[in-house]
Amino acid sequence: MPKADLVVVANRLPVDRIEDERGEPAWRRSPGGLVTALEQVMKTVDGAWVGWAGKAGLTVEPFEFDGTQLVPVSLDEEELESYYEGFSNGTIWPLYHDVIATPVYKRSWWDSYVRVNRRFAEAAAEAVGEGGVVWVQDYQLQLVPQMLRELRPDVTIGYFHHIPFPAYGLYSQLPWRRQVLEGLLGADVIGFQRVADAGNFQRSIRRVLKFTTKSDSITIPQPDGTSRTAVAKAYPISIDAHSFIELAKDPAIRDRAREIREQLGSPSKVLLGVDRLDYTKGIRHRLKAFGELLVDGKVKVGDVTLVQVASPSRPGVEAYQDLRDEIELTVGRINGDYDTINHTAIRYLHQGFPREEMVALYLAADVMLVTALRDGMNLVAKEYVAVHTDNRGVLMLSEFAGAADELGSALLVNPHDIDGMKDTIMRAIEMPESEQSRRMRSMRRRVLENDVERWGQKFLADVEAFRAARTRRGED
Numbered sequence: 001m002p003k004a005d006l007v008v009v010a011n012r013l014p015v016d017r018i019e020d021e022r023g024e025p026a027w028r029r030s031p032g033g034l035v036t037a038l039e040q041v042m043k044t045v046d047g048a049w050v051g052w053a054g055k056a057g058l059t060v061e062p063f064e065f066d067g068t069q070l071v072p073v074s075l076d077e078e079e080l081e082s083y084y085e086g087f088s089n090g091t092i093w094p095l096y097h098d099v100i101a102t103p104v105y106k107r108s109w110w111d112s113y114v115r116v117n118r119r120f121a122e123a124a125a126e127a128v129g130e131g132g133v134v135w136v137q138d139y140q141l142q143l144v145p146q147m148l149r150e151l152r153p154d155v156t157i158g159y160f161h162h163i164p165f166p167a168y169g170l171y172s173q174l175p176w177r178r179q180v181l182e183g184l185l186g187a188d189v190i191g192f193q194r195v196a197d198a199g200n201f202q203r204s205i206r207r208v209l210k211f212t213t214k215s216d217s218i219t220i221p222q223p224d225g226t227s228r229t230a231v232a233k234a235y236p237i238s239i240d241a242h243s244f245i246e247l248a249k250d251p252a253i254r255d256r257a258r259e260i261r262e263q264l265g266s267p268s269k270v271l272l273g274v275d276r277l278d279y280t281k282g283i284r285h286r287l288k289a290f291g292e293l294l295v296d297g298k299v300k301v302g303d304v305t306l307v308q309v310a311s312p313s314r315p316g317v318e319a320y321q322d323l324r325d326e327i328e329l330t331v332g333r334i335n336g337d338y339d340t341i342n343h344t345a346i347r348y349l350h351q352g353f354p355r356e357e358m359v360a361l362y363l364a365a366d367v368m369l370v371t372a373l374r375d376g377m378n379l380v381a382k383e384y385v386a387v388h389t390d391n392r393g394v395l396m397l398s399e400f401a402g403a404a405d406e407l408g409s410a411l412l413v414n415p416h417d418i419d420g421m422k423d424t425i426m427r428a429i430e431m432p433e434s435e436q437s438r439r440m441r442s443m444r445r446r447v448l449e450n451d452v453e454r455w456g457q458k459f460l461a462d463v464e465a466f467r468a469a470r471t472r473r474g475e476d
């Protein structure tokens with residue numbers, strides 16, 4: 001396999017394994033935002049992507065897909081339980097989302113996390129060319145930067161953290177807090193969603209490792225008495241706004257949006273929630289606020305409908321099974337009390353949909369409800385804004401989602417304040433078109449200017465600066 005100049009390392013490869021028409025295994029590009037984000041960058045360089053192929057026990061040799069080398073890392077059933085569902089999604093995910101659910105600290109999960117991170121680091125070390133760049137993605141791989149640095153000191157390393165980084169008071173619970181920080185500090189550039197996340201990270205560095213930080217820079221003492229510098233700062237991720245706008249212009253999708261409203265019984269207002277079924281997303285709080293508005297008689301079935309898409313997520317993790325039960329009980333109760341033969345209060349869909357249908361739903365919705373209790377960014381908020389080319393529609397956005405830093409013209413809410421949420425839902429429903437337009441215009445400007453391509457360019461430009469400095473040192 002030729003060595004790559006840029007290697008992306010992520011938990012998942014950017015492809016899904018499917019069966020073609022003849023029943024033969026084949027690969028299809030997966031729809032995620034990260035894949036789209038990096039597609040452009042990868043096309044212009046000799047790129048490779050290291051990641052899990054999505055099926056336990058599957059061992060596949062590296063192969064080329066659309067001009068990129070894909071390097072599958074194999075994970076068996078046990079590792080998926082301990083590294084992925086266990087340490088990543090049962091320890092780190094709840095801890096980093098402000099312990100909304102209780103993190104579980106299990107030593108066997110940690111051991112597996114170390115082992116699997118090493119496997120990813122070795123695969124990346126193998127794939128990258130002399131003096132190349134490796135870009136590590138997200139919380140499942142926090143140890144990879146340092147492991148890789150030890151294997152390949154010639155390589156420049158970036159790491160991007162897609163979820164929040166918690167305040168020190170919470171982070172310090174982690175029994176392996178030192179090892180994780182040392183793992184991340186193996187990178188030259190450590191990117192976060194919000195300025196506050198970068199600040200939390202730097203504070204943990206000062207408290208746990210006693211290293212000094214100044215502005216975005218961290219000074220890391222080296223064994224030989226010298227020191228090196230790493231940068232930790234915010235690079236808010238975004239969406240491929242133009243591809244969403246293209247879909248929003250498609251007459252078939254616009255027709256579908258009209259059809260959705262008709263099929264809901266033509267209510268005067270459609271409210272929408274789109275989330276992975278995850279306890280961080282505040283779906284229960286949203287349902288509570290909406291349910292109380294029905295009880296209070298402030299909204300009437302037939303007049304207002306809430307569509308809630310909750311795409312299936314992490315069914316192997318117990319907290320997610322419990323959450324699903326709770327949400328479905330609540331939806332069933334509300335609908336049981338308020339539905340009529342021809343209208344529903346909440347159209348609940350525990351399903352994934354093609355992107356075209358998601359855009360039709362966004363277009364059909366008068367109000368988008370993003371009520372996360374904690375969220376790294378929340379791309380749904382940005383997607384809703386991007387497709388409303390007519391500047392109609394209202395975004396209600398949790399102040400605990402990273403997107404709130406950029407989308408200050410949304411109706412910002414504290415999802416824990418149910419009365420506040422109820423008032424804001426009513427304000428959204430009743431908002432005059434002139435105000436909708438003023439707010440939407442300003443949000444769209446932000447999203448269109450700072451799209452995902454720009455995000456990738458900014459991050460990689462900072463990584464390149466480190467690579468250039470390394471080359472200069474090498475030449476001295």
Ligand code: GDG
Pocket residue numbers: 031033162163237274275276309311351352353354355358375376377378379380381383
């Ligand atoms: C993590 C961080 C951060 C959802 N259901 C369907 C579907 N989606 C798409 C949405 C959106 C994406 O999935 C979800 O992105 P979010 O940002 O809302 O949330 P996470 O999955 O939690 O992502 C988050 C993100 O990483 C990026 O850094 O923003 O904070 O938690 O694009 O549209 N897409 C389709 N069908 C569905 O049913 N096609």
